[in-house]
Amino acid sequence: MDELDAAGVARRANRGVNGGAVQPPHCSIKKVVRILRRATTTCRIRLLLPLLIATLIITSAALAADAEAGRRKAAACVACHGPDGNSTNPAVPTLAGQVGTYLHWQLLLYRDKRRVDAQMAPIAAALSETDMADLAAFFAAQRPTPPPEPTVAAGSDAGRRLAESYHCNDCHGRDFGGREYAPRLRGLSREYVVAQMRGFKARTRGDLDGAMTQAAQPVADADIEPLADFIGSMR
């Protein structure tokens, strides 16, 4: 269609709308339906196009991080990480309530082999960027339930002092609830924390910007378990 034709169609379409004789402010669904019924095909397109575009924009914006879509995609995740990402296996971290940006970055680290794990590698490799955003949004929005078995809190006081002396709160938050750039530690199992700390200290646990690898270097080997006792005991 050349420009002239398009202009002609537009003029006819305008007549079509005016011919409907229905104008705002009194607008109702019935009236809109009546306009559409009377309108020419081109006019219908002209009337519906903005709606269609708006829908597309909303959908694509939602695609950026859609927690509901994440729920549908999470079947493979919850098999190990537990219902809603509340893990009952101490070797597997709880994802429920975890910081969303952290979860998303971890999936990217697994995909790019910067964080190495035999089970996570093929899973992350199969995810699209949208899948990652959706899954991160879904698990971040879930309510974390405290781990079922109460952990022995005997070492907790020593652990609390260690956490202070190693400045864990500076990044992980006063209540260990995490921040945009550091994960929530509350609710992680003792076993998982020990494994991560040892990995960071050995420089084998992938790290986004090296901050945690650096933070782990001065941590004495003997301090890792008491620290994990404390973190694992938090409810």
Next chain:
Amino acid sequence: MRLSSLRYVLALTLVVAVVLATGLVTAQQSTAPPTWKQGQPKEMESSTLSPVAQPPAPKAAGEIPIDKIKVPQGFKVELWASGINNARVMTWGDKGTLFVSSRVAGNVYAVVDKGGSREVKTIAKGLNLPNGVAFKDGTLYIAEIHRITKMEGIEGKLDSPPEMKVVYDTLPKDAPHGWKYLAFGPDGKLYFNIGAPCNICIPPDTHANISRVNPDGTGFEYWAHGVRNSVGFDWHPVTKELYFTTHARDWLGEDVPSDRLDVAAKKGLHFGYPYCHQGDIPDPEFGKGRSCGEFAAPLLKTGPHVAGNGVEFYTGSMFPAEYKNRIFLAQRGSWNRSQKIGFRVMMVTLRQGDVPKYEPFAEGWLQGDQIWGRPVYTRQMKDGSLLISDDYAGAIYRVSYGR
């Protein structure tokens, strides 16, 4: 009786010794806080300021409010490319490929201009904060924290990139301020920064400098000292002198110290860190017994916490004549300041015998207290227009003039 009291005294001494020793050990265990928090004075302990987190995904083209970017009259801004996670330094290949680095995303990209649209290919991933990219004679050089590598003949092999050959890897491995800007000087050598591994500290002799090495990895030497962290530099088109930006230390206040633009006209100058900031503020801890007069003064104080990254002299012919040899400074913006500042591209006009003129060129990534993007580097196009990368939105903008 006497024996038992002696035993008692001995036991008590032992207990006291153990308690003291434990105390000492505990005291030794108190380690440095994370880099961003290090140097924070006691009275600021309750501050909620902390670095801005890098989003894990770039913004979709439709989510980028391009009309918010304001430029001088006669200039026009368009979204040139999007979907480039953490886009940072841009450098041109001989055949018109734009190579784009990232930092925490660990990727290097190739952007191929297809006329009306751009195709983005990831040519390397999983790298160690590969901020530096430079191109010469068909070869792309990449600077990670711990090494400089090269990809030969890359432009003909974008879909199956050649192996990364090590050029130079005798470098510190510290993550804080360890990411590098990389550029070829007029002498054909590769220049890069080795930042201070802290916010404020007496850095090891190997850190807080700008260094250079031959493209074959020989002839390493330090060029400038006392540079906390420079992640942007360029050479004056006429004088061939090195101009560079530096991020100043944090936690000294809202309005001090200023970041700076400097000239390292010759080898071996010291720019003050950690003893003196912005040329006239001795560091409260490390400045004792030193004088700011010992060090090279800044050419320009660019403002507190603005985080000046990209430095580029304008050499094109599209912009008005007065833009010739002006410097574009891309400022990624503050975190250590309650009132945000930066998030803009400034321009500097050098003036004989006078202080440089310093004014905004492009701004609008900061709206009130909210940011939607962070301009980090600029790169001229062949036609004289200017590309601006944004590592927060994962986008590249193009600023053109007139036509």
